[in-house]
Amino acid sequence: MEFTTIRHEIEDGILTVVLDRPDNLNAFTVEMADELEHTFVAVNDDDTVRAVIVTGEGRAFCAGMDLSSEGNVFGLDESKSPSLADMDDLDDPELRRIRDTGGRVTLAIYACRKPVIAAINGAAVGIGATMTLAMDARLISSRARLGLVFGKLGIVPEACSTWFLPRIVGLPAALDLVYRADILDADAARESGLAQAVHAPDTLLAEARALANAWTRGRSPVSVAFMRQMLYRNSAEPHPVEAHRVDSLAMFYTSIGDGDDGVRSFLDKRAPHFSGKASKMPPFYQEWTRSR
Secondary structure (H helix, E strand, O other): OOOOOEEEEEEOOEEEEEEOOHHHOOOEOHHHHHHHHHHHHHHHHOOOOOEEEEEEOOOEEEOOEOOOOOOOOOOOOOOOOOOOHHHOOOOOHHHOOOOOHHHHHHHHHHOOOOOEEEEEOOEEEOHHHHHHHHOOEEEEEOOOEEEOOHHHHOOOOOOOHHHHHHHHHOHHHHHHHHHHOOEEEHHHHHHHOOOOEEEOHHHHHHHHHHHHHHHHOOOOHHHHHHHHHHHHHHOOOOOHHHHHHHHHHHHHHHHOOHHHHHHHHHHHOOOOOOOOOOOOOOOHHHHHHHOO
């Protein structure tokens, strides 16, 4: 896929995805949604990538939806009158201009087998903020601002953020954030729980890379993929027995895969030699992730 709104930079197993519309403060478009969705699907089959960092070019991370677009600025077909029943099959081409574009991106991030880190270098407003909620960490520049401003526009939080946000900050704090619709400075974003850490602008990307390395260097890609998906999916199950079912299968297959040398290397006091690939997960993985 040829990119026009983002760019890829790969170095030492880390893919940095740069939102690349600096003249428009990296404002979100339907094209950007397509390119980000493609990126987070394709990276699952790229075994040269251990982790993904998302940041913005210039002084903004993403200033929200590009409101200068002609017609419906969200890219939606106003001639339609969709019902809840119409949303059953999200792969239906007829839903292309009904589905929330931000949600397509965050669902792709959610399903990603690689850790994803947001390096929020500047303004992150609307979808610029909500897209990061599907990522595993939000590191924020001391100059950045973050806003869930939907209430001021008469619309609603999107990008599946009503699922992610309460899991990050808790339901009372999530309600307060969306009701107030304030623009938060970096310290307030950290205090609210939206951001894990605040860094100086010139060290932000280095800190994001250090975190990516701490999470993935010397690790089994299969183990990392499982851990990411198990924590997100199993924690949303109504009963722990569902986690037990998945734990059992994941432990079975990792123990006869990379776990075999992992245990041997621990006993031998040497570095492990992991050969598993996140592009080739055990047989039950697709069935499990597609069903939830």
